[in-house]
Amino acid sequence: MKQKIFMYLFVFSILLILFQYVNSKRVFEDMNRKLDGYKNQLVRCKDSVAVLEDENLELSHFNLERNEDAISYFENKGYNAAELIPLIKDELYRLNEEKGEHPIIPYAAEEGKRMMINTVKLLNHKWIIADFSDGHYWGELFLTYELTEGKQLKFNLVESFLYPFN
Incomplete structure (x- = not known):
């Protein structure tokens, strides 16, 4: 068992x-x-x-934040590029608040609307591209900029275009 x-x-x-x-x-x-x-x-x-x-x-090749030569240009003039980049963008956006037609955008907006800069890209120490819209029409700008001796920003419109509306 x-x-x-x-x-x-x-x-x-x-x-x-x-x-x-x-x-x-x-x-x-x-x-x-x-x-x-x-x-x-x-x-x-x-x-x-x-x-x-x-x-x-x-x-990011054409980008001020990654362009050592452009950053050196500003640093040689005594500017801090990290502080200057937002300042330039803010100055362009501030132009959206001015009364009447936009001082840089050469196109009239639709009735009752206003053309405004939406996006800004700093290419280097001299050039900017931006897009704008009034909510119905939109386009892009190519700008140059410079810092004057009085540390004022001066924008110059080089080229612009408005997309055709379909």
């Missing part, structure tokens, strides 16, 4: 160990498959990040 109990326990133990082995092997293979999927996804994401970094670098 004792031998049969030990035999049943031995067989039961073998079956339990076999079940655990098969189950663990299946779980392990499943985890490896998931890990391989995550590794592939990580490689794709790293490639995407590299492409986006290259694209960002290319897009």
